[in-house]
Amino acid sequence: MIATGRAPQRHWASGQDQAIAGLRYVVLFADLETPLPSELNDALSTIAAAGPHTRVALTPQPGRRLWSYDPRAPLSVYQLPDAVAKDGSAAVLQYIRRRPGFRHPLEVHVSQRQIAFDADHGLGDGRFVVELISALFALSGARTSPWVTNDDTRLALPRALIRTFGIHPTRARMAWRYAAGLRSTHTVLPATHRVARGIGKQRLRRRVGRAVRIVVRFGDLFRVARACKHQQRGAKRETHSS
Numbered sequence: 001m002i003a004t005g006r007a008p009q010r011h012w013a014s015g016q017d018q019a020i021a022g023l024r025y026v027v028l029f030a031d032l033e034t035p036l037p038s039e040l041n042d043a044l045s046t047i048a049a050a051g052p053h054t055r056v057a058l059t060p061q062p063g064r065r066l067w068s069y070d071p072r073a074p075l076s077v078y079q080l081p082d083a084v085a086k087d088g089s090a091a092v093l094q095y096i097r098r099r100p101g102f103r104h105p106l107e108v109h110v111s112q113r114q115i116a117f118d119a120d121h122g123l124g125d126g127r128f129v130v131e132l133i134s135a136l137f138a139l140s141g142a143r144t145s146p147w148v149t150n151d152d153t154r155l156a157l158p159r160a161l162i163r164t165f166g167i168h169p170t171r172a173r174m175a176w177r178y179a180a181g182l183r184s185t186h187t188v189l190p191a192t193h194r195v196a197r198g199i200g201k202q203r204l205r206r207r208v209g210r211a212v213r214i215v216v217r218f219g220d221l222f223r224v225a226r227a228c229k230h231q232q233r234g235a236k237r238e239t240h241s242s
Contacts (some may be wrong), residue, residue, distance in 0.1 A: 008070040011052045013122070017067075021122030023058035026096050026117040027129045035140035037110055041077045043139035044108065047132070048075060050148045051109035056132070059105055060122025067122075077106040092116055099167070107165050199205070 013021070035043070046056035052069040059068045084095045096118050097108055105120040117129050135145035164171060 006073065008068060009052070011058055011067045013065055017060065017122050018063055018065065020109050021120060021138065022062040022119040023123060026093055026116060026118050027126065028089055028093055028114065029133060031114060032115060032116045034110050034112060034115050035137065037077050037079050039140045040108060040110060040115075040136055041075060042076045045071075046075060046139055047135055047145075047148050048073075052130075053151050054135075054148060055123045055128065056106060058123060060120045062122075066186045076241045078107065078109045080109050080111040080114065080116075080143045085114055089114070097127070144145045 034040075044056065046180050049071045052058060056075075057069055057071045057073060059070070059073075061067055080092060080095070080236065084091050091113075092109070092114055093116070096107075096116055103118065105123055107114040107118040109118065115133065117132065130146045135148050138145040139148070
């Protein structure tokens with residue numbers, strides 16, 4: 001079956017993904033009541049079409065920053081030969097490793113009691129396989145999987161900046177002062193409700209006269225945003241009380 005629902009696109013690979021892409025590993029689960037190959041194929045198709053966050057339809061390429069995501073590409077679910085499956089887990093692993101010819105980034109091998117994943121390391125590690133097999137069994141049983149449905153937030157950091165400072169420009173001046181304090185003293189500023197004292201309503205609404213560059217670590221950035229939000233709330237309370 002071919003996954004549908006999304007068009008092919010590019011996926012930005014991290015440096016770690018590029019370094020381990022091309023290496024392969026095999027994970028085998030035994031003594032299971034496995035779904036039929038057709039059911040696994042349908043479930044795998046659904047997972048691939050959900051988006052590149054599942055990584056199922058990615059094509060890892062060592063050393064390259066941009067990888068392709070194509071949910072319409074054929075998915076590989078193979079039935080293990082009965083003779084191999086009866087010989088036990090060691091025979092199954094040996095059979096998969098010695099298979100000749102081209103290998104897809106992800107291949108699933110299944111028998112009545114065993115399911116194995118032959119995967120490119122660029123797709124993920126053991127956690128990826130655990131999430132994948134859980135999703136396959138859930139979807140084959142007409143259930144849902146949060147791992148499949150919960151898509152990653154695209155451009156999370158720029159979105160957070162726009163939401164924090166674009167909607168409330170007055171927070172930018174506070175953030176600049178907060179960041180300057182961190183750089184000059186290398187210590188955490190006093191509690192936000194104390195910093196907010198003396199900041200009046202008119203001062204909060206003053207337009208920012210010039211662009212502000214915030215040079216802090218990513219970890220400090222979200223601390224700054226939270227502090228500015230608390231400062232603004234504290235200033236409003238001070239204004240109302242006066």
